[in-house]
Amino acid sequence: MARKKKDGVEGAPAEKKQRWYHNIRDAYRLTRRANPRIPWILLGVFVLVLGLALVVGFLWGHPWYMAFFGVLLGLVLDMVILARQTQKAGYAQIEGQPGAVGAALGTIRRGWTVEEQPVAINPRTQDLVFRLVGRPGIVLISEGPPHRAQRLLEDERKRVAWVAPNVPVHLIQSGREEGQVPLPQIVSRVQKLKGRLTTAEVAQVNKRLQALGGARMPIPKGVDPMRVRPDRKGMRGR
Template identity: 50%
Template structure:
């Protein structure tokens, strides 16, 4: 049997080490590829999406930035220290432009959601802290795709409907009666989304709910949530399944 020389051992060890380095390099490359997009890329995507739906956002942002910068520069010239005033005015102008972008981006996002199933649930997701919401609707009609979503907060329980008023009324009343059985002393508010008379546009749903008078404490909100959770979900829908793709079991209805 031939003996392994030192050079053979060195070559083998070097080959193993180079192979390991190659594996580590590939892993590093894959790790970099799996990283989430940076903040600048996210801002660019938001800006492009907003500009497609609202072309005037560019001019509004530019006007806000230049207007605040000009005012700051003018004040600096009057007090004889325009450099300091300009240093202060530039970030303020940028902040104003970003504020306009965020507001217009929210409008653009809601305009894309308008008319799509689940839009009311997306509107509830913009509520501030202190509210308990669910991704799944509290009640849904699989045929018409009308739905009622629920939010629990200090004003009580808020039912947000999605669909024509004359058609979704049955779902709202059914959910209201169901809640009254276990929450007789808790206020139940109804907000209907849409553009018809008496309805609230998606972009204003959050503001409308935030204006409701507070009646419960934080501890009472948790108690209300526990009572509602004890009822369970009436919808025969596994978690993670799109509720709007559910269909009634016709064989079960016929007794088969």
């Protein structure tokens, strides 16, 4: 007689949870593919921190205590470096692909309502516009060359101004050309905008914008730069 699993499905294998050290392993592998020097960087930082801690420990008269402290500090700094390098590698992997801005906006902090799908799209050129709403107002972010993206942004700005005429609208172009904001800097640029609306006003603006609808053409999801594992289904769909 087959055993019943915890999920109630008889004979079905239980799904294993991702362990924390598996996440670190995946982050290291992803980062190493983008930056082969990362092993030496992490090792160098760890050795340097441990060496400095031992020097201080011998001068202070407590070498073992400082050695333990140096190991912990070295590991913490390595984790910080690895996290930043993994984020950088994630951005590099999705930059230039349709929907990259949407994937990046998925990492934004609380206080923002982000549309998962683009609100405007040029079917011929595949230029996109994404929208999010927060206390600074409405933010429209484009993907595409400046000469095409600006027109798409302006058309969308007129649409949102029709239902929210007194709400600030910020236009941002994502890209590497002059006047554009590189993908890794998009989230920080949005978070630097000053708040002008109250929480109640933000909720009201969101309700009004729902009446506009948007471009519902599905696009592949990219890699979340703050996570290790890529969306393989989305990558296969491209």
